[in-house]
Amino acid sequence: MNGLNHMLEIKNLYARIAEIEVINDLNLTIKEGEIAAIMGPNGSGKSTLSYILAGRENYEVKSGNILYNGQSILEMDVAERAILGIFLAFQYPVEIPGVAMMEFLKTAMNAQRKARGELELKIPEFLKHVKAVAAKLEMDISMLKRPLNVGFSGGEKKRAEILQMTLLEPKLCVLDETDSGLDVDALKIVADGVNALRAADRSFLVITHYQRLLDYIVPDTVHVLYKGRIVKSGDKSLALYLEQNGYTDIIGEVT
Amino acid sequence: MPATQETIRQVRKIDVDQYKYGFETKIETEKAPKGLNKEIIRFISRQKQEPEWMLEWRLQAYHRWLQMQEPRWARLSYDEIDFQDYYYYAAPKNQTWLKSLDEVDSEILATYQKLGIPLKEQEILAGVRKQNEASELDDSLYASGGVAVDAVFDSVSIVTTFKKELARLGIIFCSISEAIREHSELVKKYLGSVVPRADNFYAALNSAVFTDGSFIYVPKDIRCPMELSTYFRINERNTGQFERTLIIVDEGSYVSYLEGCTAPQRDENQIHAAVVELVALKNSEIKYSTVQNWYPGDKEGRGGVYNFVTKRGDCRGDHSKISWTQVETGSAITWKYPSCLLRGDSSRGEFYSIAVSNGHQQIDSGTKMIHLGKNTSSRVVSKGISAGFSDNTYRGQVMAHRRAANARNFTQCDSLLIGNNCGAHTIPYIEAKNATAQFEHEATTSKISEDHLFYVMQRGLLKEEAIALIVNGFVKEVIQVLPMEFSVEAQKLIGISLEGSVG
Numbered sequence: 001m002n003g004l005n006h007m008l009e010i011k012n013l014y015a016r017i018a019e020i021e022v023i024n025d026l027n028l029t030i031k032e033g034e035i036a037a038i039m040g041p042n043g044s045g046k047s048t049l050s051y052i053l054a055g056r057e058n059y060e061v062k063s064g065n066i067l068y069n070g071q072s073i074l075e076m077d078v079a080e081r082a083i084l085g086i087f088l089a090f091q092y093p094v095e096i097p098g099v100a101m102m103e104f105l106k107t108a109m110n111a112q113r114k115a116r117g118e119l120e121l122k123i124p125e126f127l128k129h130v131k132a133v134a135a136k137l138e139m140d141i142s143m144l145k146r147p148l149n150v151g152f153s154g155g156e157k158k159r160a161e162i163l164q165m166t167l168l169e170p171k172l173c174v175l176d177e178t179d180s181g182l183d184v185d186a187l188k189i190v191a192d193g194v195n196a197l198r199a200a201d202r203s204f205l206v207i208t209h210y211q212r213l214l215d216y217i218v219p220d221t222v223h224v225l226y227k228g229r230i231v232k233s234g235d236k237s238l239a240l241y242l243e244q245n246g247y248t249d250i251i252g253e254v255t
Numbered sequence: 256m257p258a259t260q261e262t263i264r265q266v267r268k269i270d271v272d273q274y275k276y277g278f279e280t281k282i283e284t285e286k287a288p289k290g291l292n293k294e295i296i297r298f299i300s301r302q303k304q305e306p307e308w309m310l311e312w313r314l315q316a317y318h319r320w321l322q323m324q325e326p327r328w329a330r331l332s333y334d335e336i337d338f339q340d341y342y343y344y345a346a347p348k349n350q351t352w353l354k355s356l357d358e359v360d361s362e363i364l365a366t367y368q369k370l371g372i373p374l375k376e377q378e379i380l381a382g383v384r385k386q387n388e389a390s391e392l393d394d395s396l397y398a399s400g401g402v403a404v405d406a407v408f409d410s411v412s413i414v415t416t417f418k419k420e421l422a423r424l425g426i427i428f429c430s431i432s433e434a435i436r437e438h439s440e441l442v443k444k445y446l447g448s449v450v451p452r453a454d455n456f457y458a459a460l461n462s463a464v465f466t467d468g469s470f471i472y473v474p475k476d477i478r479c480p481m482e483l484s485t486y487f488r489i490n491e492r493n494t495g496q497f498e499r500t501l502i503i504v505d506e507g508s509y510v511s512y513l514e515g516c517t518a519p520q521r522d523e524n525q526i527h528a529a530v531v532e533l534v535a536l537k538n539s540e541i542k543y544s545t546v547q548n549w550y551p552g553d554k555e556g557r558g559g560v561y562n563f564v565t566k567r568g569d570c571r572g573d574h575s576k577i578s579w580t581q582v583e584t585g586s587a588i589t590w591k592y593p594s595c596l597l598r599g600d601s602s603r604g605e606f607y608s609i610a611v612s613n614g615h616q617q618i619d620s621g622t623k624m625i626h627l628g629k630n631t632s633s634r635v636v637s638k639g640i641s642a643g644f645s646d647n648t649y650r651g652q653v654m655a656h657r658r659a660a661n662a663r664n665f666t667q668c669d670s671l672l673i674g675n676n677c678g679a680h681t682i683p684y685i686e687a688k689n690a691t692a693q694f695e696h697e698a699t700t701s702k703i704s705e706d707h708l709f710y711v712m713q714r715g716l717l718k719e720e721a722i723a724l725i726v727n728g729f730v731k732e733v734i735q736v737l738p739m740e741f742s743v744e745a746q747k748l749i750g751i752s753l754e755g756s757v758g
Binding site: 051054056057058077078079082083087088090093094096097098099104107108111112115147164168 | 705
């Protein structure tokens with residue numbers, strides 16, 4: 001059940017990158033425990049929205065506000081937002097040569113714990129925990145020793161993202177086209193990983209191009225993003241409608 | 256990854272572009288008059304009470320140097336050096352011919368303490384342990400991670416620790432000045448046998464005016480039980496430091512040697528022109544590691560050490576092995592190509608390098624692997640990191656002589672760029688005169704992109720933590736081959752050198 005509290009409120013947001021307007025008067029509210037899906041044609045600003053939420057450099061917010069648990073995050077940098085519990089599962093995770101995935105996980109977890117004033121992880125518990133989560137995502141343990149994302153297949157990269165998301169226990173999970181490049185089997189595993197994280201105090205913003213993912217991660221709300229603004233909102237049935245009819249008539253209504 | 260955290264802590268402690276070792280030691284100094292001529296060379300030789308042959312050797316080198324031209328083929332740009340404007344000998348007053356640490360000036364002891372080299376405690380520790388142990392040599396004492404240090408301050412070696420303990424194994428570890436007096440035959444036999452006096456402009460200059468450095472001889476079938484190290488410090492203004500190090504490892508023996516260097520912050524350029532010669536006889540192995548952190552100059556590029564170094568190892572015996580590992584973060588200018596002559600059959604040369612340049616630093620560094628014997632093999636792993644306005648060039652030569660059947664080389668040369676104003680260059684020279692030689696060369700250039708930083712920071716790391724993580728991953732292959740004592744130190748240093756490299 002969704003809570004009453006608003007976890008994320010985006011209010012009249014205008015943003016641009018390199019002088020180009022990318023977000024135009026965007027309004028979106030996500031409640032605690034809600035799974036919201038964002039759909040839209042290519043170039044409508046879906047990934048851009050995820051970057052702006054995460055605080056990526058060079059994305060300039062011109063006006064409006066982003067409230068996270070009632071607090072504006074516009075002045076916070078990427079790391080500060082991450083530490084507050086905003087996690088972005090990347091569409092194209094970058095490769096980091098020489099840094100084993102296990103090492104990366106430990107560094108990230110400890111960085112966040114330290115920032116929250118918690119003690120560093122004890123190694124044996126950490127290892128046990130990581131291995132258990134990896135097993136659930138059907139990831140080979142040997143992968144944990146490989147440099148992060150280097151030579152990983154598309155599916156392995158997405159699983160590695162979900163592994164990180166699970167371990168970092170964020171409050172707001174933004175999934176940017178996590179389904180792209182996945183076959184059905186991999187998609188199920190990834191979706192199971194996401195569903196396992198569903199909780200009353202955790203919200204999801206699932207960005208996707210296709211309804212397919214939403215068969216596995218069932219959203220509470222579906223929003224259509226076009227030209228940097230939400231042009232239609234509804235429930236799960238909206239996604240099914242888009243699947244059958246495409247975006248044309250909805251976009252048509254707007255323009 | 257504790258080293259990353261450590262790097263960050265270190266970076267935070269230090270203000271941007273403040274060189275940690277930039278302090279000056281106030282001490283009375285005995286100097287030769289400025290400039291270079293035969294009289295100065297005689298003065299140096301006299302100060303060191305050298306035998307006549309040594310003076311002759313120096314003068315001949317000087318004679319050759321006068322006829323040589325300063326090399327200008329490197330990708331380095333700097334104003335012409337006025338070699339008459341430097342002091343070629345500077346020694347702390349009353350600090351030569353010391354019998355024990357108790358006679359060392361307290362200012363100098365404090366200097367090394369500040370640099371993290373507590374000479375005195377080391378000795379005391381050894382002394383205490385000795386009393387408790389039987390008088391027999393206890394290998395475990397050394398296995399516990401002891402490091403013997405030769406401390407070179409400007410032109411003289413101040414003190415060498417653990418000498419007596421090492422002598423019991425027949426290992427000679429002392430300053431080159433002492434070796435010239437006390438082990439004259441060994442020095443005479445090997446000095447200049449790897450790097451001839453007139454090898455190049457700077458080697459000739461060094462041969463004429465070298466002042467101090469370390470000498471190591473490991474006799475047959477001895478595995479040196481502790482790391483031997485030299486710590487070089489240039490203190491005096493306008494002074495050149497001309498280090499000369501000679502390491503001979505006899506048949507079936509092994510030594511691991513560490514070298515560290517720092518200098519105070521100065522507006523003018525100090526010169527360091529070193530020559531290091533390594534001789535590995537049959538079945539022996541030398542592991543030579545350097546962490547070079549000379550003052551790199553300020554952020555406008557003023558000051559800093561000019562580092563012109565000739566380092567060469569001779570795998571003279573069959574099945575011998577020489578391995579160079581270097582972490583270069585300092586100096587305004589670095590001109591340095593630690594090389595291996597693979598003379599013995601089945602001998603092996605290795606070169607592992609991390610070269611970090613920031614600010615206005617210029618590095619032209621690399622290696623030479625000269626395959627002369629049969630079945631010789633070599634491996635080169637070079638990691639260059641450029642930031643700021645710096646220029647970082649890898650220059651490497653791999654050569655197989657026509658008799659070097661089955662010579663093998665693998666070279667991997669990676670460059671990492673941080674920011675938009677720096678440069679990375681890779682210049683390989685590969686030459687095989689024997690058809691059975693197999694040489695491989697791989698090179699990559701990459702940049703720490705905003706994508707990488709965004710990704711890592713999204714996981715909760717601060718910007719400098721993210722850079723340290725990425726850089727440590729990049730250099731990992733080389734860090735792994737450093738001796739334990741050096742690897743954490745090296746990672747910290749790389750972090751510090753790159754601070755402020757991303758806005």
